[in-house]
Amino acid sequence: GASHAEEMVGRAAALKMAAIAIADRNTLAGVVRAHVAAKETGLRFIVATRLVLADAPADLIVYPTDRAAYGRLARLLTLGKRRAAKGACRLTLEDATAAGEGQLFAIAPHDPFDAMLAPFAQRLAGAHREIPTSTPPAWRDRWATEAARYGQAPLPETFEDGPDVG
Numbered sequence: 388g389a390s391h392a393e394e395m396v397g398r399a400a401a402l403k404m405a406a407i408a409i410a411d412r413n414t415l416a417g418v419v420r421a422h423v424a425a426k427e428t429g430l431r432f433i434v435a436t437r438l439v440l441a442d443a444p445a446d447l448i449v450y451p452t453d454r455a456a457y458g459r460l461a462r463l464l465t466l467g468k469r470r471a472a473k474g475a476c477r478l479t480l481e482d483a484t485a486a487g488e489g490q491l492f493a494i495a496p497h498d499p500f501d502a503m504l505a506p507f508a509q510r511l512a513g514a515h516r517e518i519p520t521s522t523p524p525a526w527r528d529r530w531a532t533e534a535a536r537y538g539q540a541p542l543p544e545t546f547e548d549g550p551d552v553g
């Protein structure tokens with residue numbers, strides 16, 4: 388990328404941010420350096436990577452939720468790199484969903500007006516057995532603390548309780 392992980396963590400700390408996630412494309416290479424820098428500055432570090440999928444109208448930002456999910460993500464990236472020429476990575480939506488247990492996915496569309504985006508999101512959601520219908524209490528509590536700090540709205544208890552955006 389354009390910036391080194393240590394520089395981004397330093398900037399986040401200077402801005403008094405509570406946490407930072409750095410998502411390099413198809414790699415976890417900067418995770419260790421970013422984690423060390425975050426620890427030195429007292430910043431919470433969130434592991435992430437940006438999967439560039441060969442068959443999708445969007446990239447996926449992937450956040451492993453535990454050590455086992457991190458291992459699955461690392462194996463997924465190895466698979467993609469073995470399929471491609473040196474320095475490249477070739478992954479599909481099927482690959483990502485197969486390694487999806489314990490991962491949180493955020494969709495980063497190439498074009499937010501692409502007609503294929505909604506079917507892509509439905510395929511991604513349908514690949515998981517459990518689709519959450521409520522915000523986990525620990526997330527609500529953590530968000531409430533940060534929301535109060537920055538004057539933001541709290542997370543809804545259920546997704547149906549959220550603001551009307553339709």
